[in-house]
Amino acid sequence: MAHAGKGVKELFDEVINQGLCAGCGACITGCPYIVAHGGRIVVLDKCGGAEGDCYKHCPRTSFDIDGVNRAVFGTDYPEGGIGRVLDILMVRAKDPEIKKRGQDGGTVTSLLALALQEGLIEVVACTRMDEDRAPHGRLARSRRELLECAGSSYEAGFGLEAYRSLPKESTERLAIVGTGCQIEAVGKMKQCSPKNSPDPQKIEFTLGLFCGWALSPRTFHPYLKTMCELSQVCKFEIPHTPHYSFDFHLENQDIRSVSLDEIKPYINPGCHYCWDLTAEFSDISIGSAGSAFPGWNTVLVRSPKGADLIALANRKSIIEIQALPEKRIEHLKLVAIERKRAAVKKITEKTGSEKELLYLDGMSESIAHKFLVG
Ligand SMILES: Cc1cc2nc3c(=O)[nH]c(=O)nc-3n(C[C@H](O)[C@H](O)[C@H](O)COP(=O)(O)OP(=O)(O)OC[C@H]3O[C@@H](n4cnc5c(N)ncnc54)[C@H](O)[C@@H]3O)c2cc1C
Ligand code: SF4
Numbered sequence: 001m002a003h004a005g006k007g008v009k010e011l012f013d014e015v016i017n018q019g020l021c022a023g024c025g026a027c028i029t030g031c032p033y034i035v036a037h038g039g040r041i042v043v044l045d046k047c048g049g050a051e052g053d054c055y056k057h058c059p060r061t062s063f064d065i066d067g068v069n070r071a072v073f074g075t076d077y078p079e080g081g082i083g084r085v086l087d088i089l090m091v092r093a094k095d096p097e098i099k100k101r102g103q104d105g106g107t108v109t110s111l112l113a114l115a116l117q118e119g120l121i122e123v124v125a126c127t128r129m130d131e132d133r134a135p136h137g138r139l140a141r142s143r144r145e146l147l148e149c150a151g152s153s154y155e156a157g158f159g160l161e162a163y164r165s166l167p168k169e170s171t172e173r174l175a176i177v178g179t180g181c182q183i184e185a186v187g188k189m190k191q192c193s194p195k196n197s198p199d200p201q202k203i204e205f206t207l208g209l210f211c212g213w214a215l216s217p218r219t220f221h222p223y224l225k226t227m228c229e230l231s232q233v234c235k236f237e238i239p240h241t242p243h244y245s246f247d248f249h250l251e252n253q254d255i256r257s258v259s260l261d262e263i264k265p266y267i268n269p270g271c272h273y274c275w276d277l278t279a280e281f282s283d284i285s286i287g288s289a290g291s292a293f294p295g296w297n298t299v300l301v302r303s304p305k306g307a308d309l310i311a312l313a314n315r316k317s318i319i320e321i322q323a324l325p326e327k328r329i330e331h332l333k334l335v336a337i338e339r340k341r342a343a344v345k346k347i348t349e350k351t352g353s354e355k356e357l358l359y360l361d362g363m364s365e366s367i368a369h370k371f372l373v374g
């Protein structure tokens with residue numbers, strides 16, 4: 001087995017020092033020796049364990065796509081380019097406060113606030129942009145705390161750390177929100193439970209965010225400081241196409257806008273190796289890419305549990321739903337496949353061989369052929 005006998009040393013040798021780290025925070029989930037500090041993974045003390053959850057659950061160590069798909073959905077990984085999908089919709093929140101605070105349509109915050117209100121969950125492991133204007137994992141147990149986490153920090157923030165802060169014996173019903181790499185790590189935990197965190201089989205919902213890249217706070221913040229006072233930034237936005245800009249909203253209502261090309265150098269290097277645009281192992285995936293109008297989310301419903309939550313939100317009239325036009329669905333699939341090809345290209349450039357696919361080496365040949373090589 002690829003993971004046998006491997007721990008923090010191999011995590012550094014094979015992932016972190018290779019520039020593959022996604023900044024998901026899974027390795028600090030349930031480990032007393034590993035922490036995130038200043039945008040880096042830091043090891044506090046020597047770990048005596050023969051084999052580590054840090055290595056096992058990292059989404060950038062060997063990732064068995066079929067195996068994770070079976071652990072999460074009970075089926076082999078499907079064709080199509082965007083993972084398992086039961087329904088594709090456009091959705092937005094009705095609640096004016098959530099609409100205002102949400103990044104796009106406020107669908108993530110609406111669904112989670114409803115699940116809390118209905119007692120389906122008691123806590124959400126999510127991410128919040130804090131005083132330092134960097135994202136940090138947070139636990140939200142109320143609508144107010146969820147609203148404090150609303151909006152996207154387009155930075156990698158080790159957010160799964162929030163899951164870590166729950167004790168293993170916690171019986172709180174939990175939901176997790178995260179980008180594709182974070183949800184992949186949770187998928188690996190469903191394959192093989194972590195030693196020190198609550199049983200991932202008992203996670204009620206995973207809400208995955210579409211994700212094209214995340215910026216690295218270590219390089220992006222020095223740049224940001226040349227543009228504005230860091231403490232003044234209250235929101236980041238990538239306006240609905242075709243603007244191709246990245247906007248910083250400031251407390252004084254000012255908006256600074258730069259070209260996306262200008263911030264590309266600050267993308268977390270590990271994101272260039274990422275194959276998962278649409279967070280394929282979540283119960284519901286939510287983004288804005290593909291949606292026909294600004295202020296709406298594109299929503300991929302992936303599991304029966306996810307479908308039930310959307311249906312409940314619709315019955316309670318907390319969201320508006322529209323069909324997503326077929327042309328846009330096809331386009332989203334093309335973009336998602338393109339992303340997989342780009343990731344494999346980067347990987348093979350690194351390894352120098354089409355047969356050495358690093359963390360994707362566990363991919364069956366049929367998947368590799370359909371999505372990655374053709
Ligand atoms: C790093 C990043 C890159 C993204 N790239 C794309 C993209 O290329 N295309 C696209 O269509 N959509 C992308 N998104 C998703 C998009 O920005 C919205 O999050 C999504 O459309 C949901 O909108 P909403 O209004 O429902 O979210 P909201 O209701 O505002 O909820 C947003 C949720 O995002 C969580 N969150 C905020 N920052 C982070 C973070 N850094 N890491 C993990 N979770 C976070 C919060 O916990 C909150 O619960 C990206 C999001 C992130 C965080
Ligand atoms: S990808 Fe996630 S689990 Fe792997 S080293 Fe980076 S933060 Fe840790």
Ligand code: SF4
Binds near residue numbers: 276
């Ligand atoms: S691009 Fe991929 S690796 Fe980077 S934050 Fe998004 S999902 Fe994670």
